[in-house]
Structures are given as C-alpha cells and as structure tokens.
Amino acid sequence: MESRNLVAQTPGLKLPIANVRNVFRPHDVERKLAKLPAREHEALRATYERMLERGPERFQVKPGGIPDMAELYGELPNFTDALDDVKRHVALAQDSRDGLEVTPMLLLGPPGIGKTHFARRLAELLGTGMNLVPMSSMTAGWLLSGASSQWKGAKPGKVFEALVDGQYANPVIVVDEIDKASADAQYDPLGSLYSLLEHDTAEAFIDEFAEIALDASQVIWIMTANDDRLIPEPILNRMNVFEIEPPCIEAARQIALNLYRSIRGDHDWGGRFDPEPSQAILDQLAELAPRDMRRALMTGFGNARLAERGEILAQDLPKPAAGRTKIGFVQ
DSSP states (O other): OOEEEEEEEOTTSSOEEEEEEESSOHHHHHHHHHHSOTTOOHHHHHHHHHHHHHOSEEEEEOOSSOOOOHHHHHHOGGGHHHHHHHHHHHHHHTTSSOOOOOOOEEEEOOTTSSHHHHHHHHHHHHTSOEEEEEGGGOOOTTTTTOOOTTSTTOOOOHHHIIIIISSBSSOEEEEETGGGOOTTSSSOTTTTHHHHTSHHHHTTEEOTTTOOEEOOTTOEEEEEESOGGGSOHHHHTTSEEEEOOOOOHHHHHHHHHHHHHHHHHHSGGGGGSOSSOOHHHHHHHTTSOHHHHHHHHHHHHHHHHHTTOSSOOGGGSOOOOTTOOOOOOOO
8 A cells, every 4th residue: 555754743742643654545445336236235335435535545653763651661560571562663663764563462461450551551652542342242253354244234343443434554453352252253253363463464454344455554453361372373473472460569559659640630639639649558559450459549539538638548448359369469
C-alpha cells in the first residue's frame, strides 16, 4: 500500500505523525460495489460506500525521537523488559522515513498485575488509541477476521473496524486473555492471527465480510495471557514473549503511591485529601494486586470523606474477601 509524508503532531506527545499510508485500494472497493446486485446485500453495500467516503489514507505514527518514558517505568516497574522493547523499536524508526513498527508482543503473567493497563498506557504513549478484543468472552471465530456476508447478521471484524473506521494505519490492538479463546467456536478464533502476525501476509489481509485486501502490516499487536501452554506454538513463535512477574514489595508500594496521586489529581474532590498517603496505608495497599489497588483506594477515599477526614486510615480500606489469596511478591 502507498504512503506519503505529512507532518502533524500527536496531541500531548512529542511523537509527530509523519506519514499517511493507504490501508486499502479504492479501485478494489469500487469494483466490488459495481458487482453487487441491485437491492441486495445492503449491509455490504453500506460498508463499501463507507470505505469510499472515508477514503484509504490513514495516519501512521512516526517518532521524531525517543519520548520520555521515565513516568511509565515508574508506574509499571514490573514491565521494564517490555518497555525496553518498545523503546528499541522507537529508536529504530527515528530519523528515518519508516513508520513505527513494533514486533507483536505477548504479556504473560498472573491475573491482576496490570497487563491490560500496560497496553492502554502504551497506546496513549504512541497516540494511536487502543482496540480491545477480549477473548474470554468471544465465542465467534470471526470476531477478528469478519464473517462472510452470506451469513445473517454478518459484519466486518475488529481489524477492519480499527483500520477502516479508525484514523491510524498502525493502531494498537490488544487481544486480551488469548489463552481463553473459546474452543467451542465453530471456527478457530485465533485462525486469522497466523497471517495477521506475519508482516508480509498482513499487508494483504482479507476481511471475510468485505472481501477487500487491507494493509494490516503496521498494526501494533499486544496479547495478554495467564498460561502460554494454551496458545498454539506457531502463534507463540510470531511474538516476543515477556513474562511479567508480580511486583516486589517496594515496587508495589510505588504503584500504590502513584495510584493515590493519580486519583487525587484527576478529581476535583482530591484537593480535600492529603497529598500523600501514610506509610501504613501504602503497606496495606501493597498486599493487593495492582488491579485491586484502585478499587481499594476509591473505597478508602469515599469512607474518609464520609468521616470528614482528609486522610485515609486503615479502617477506610475494604477488608480482604474471605478465602481470597493475596498476590505473591518477588523478593
């Protein structure tokens, strides 16, 4: 697919958008549209018309330099290896005519340690937005690749939506809990990934609904999983795998402190509370998984406000649920 230069600036970031890339060929769409029988396949007709109306050009993020990632390293201390990998790809793309490409990555680790949050923060850093595909609730094998227009209720897949309905040629697509893809689906939910995760074949990815070749070669893929034994080996071989360990106790305290500051700063009512929590509160929060810290803090803020206090006390935080195990820490 063709690309051309266009200099713009991603809001709030020092990552300029320097390329415009065509993600499909309008001629292919026009040819398909002309062949549709009159008064039939209205959904498909509307899809082709939408594609032509939007046009094929999409922005492709082009870094002008390596962004300051110190905040991310501090916020996500157990994702250092994955962040280092992103930084390497950004370094390769700077001062060149190439757009940013990131090798598909798998974040492997126990539930609740921040894998999906990492993906969201990375999408914010790159400025392309995030498209989430939750595999645990997915029963249709065509969610990524679209379903044939011959089927009732068929529609394009998530890759089509991200590229055609989105603004970017290299959006971040997160396949969450890939190891929980339903084995009951009539078609393999992961089948389309065999071509999507290969740069060369992804350049002409065919959505089964639209049957139009899309350039999905620039998509930034992030997979999350708890157990890599449930992922087919050919898919694992197409990704950089990062085993995410639970944070050490000091890192967990830092995550809790960052969350406290973030919640307090993001809300007008935050000014009623102390700038920093007590060490005892950080110790208590550090026993929780990062996923649970935010909920605990919101409960704590609410209870402290009801008591008309500007400080969260131990009794303000929720008690651990009976029988629920705490997250393990790296010593």
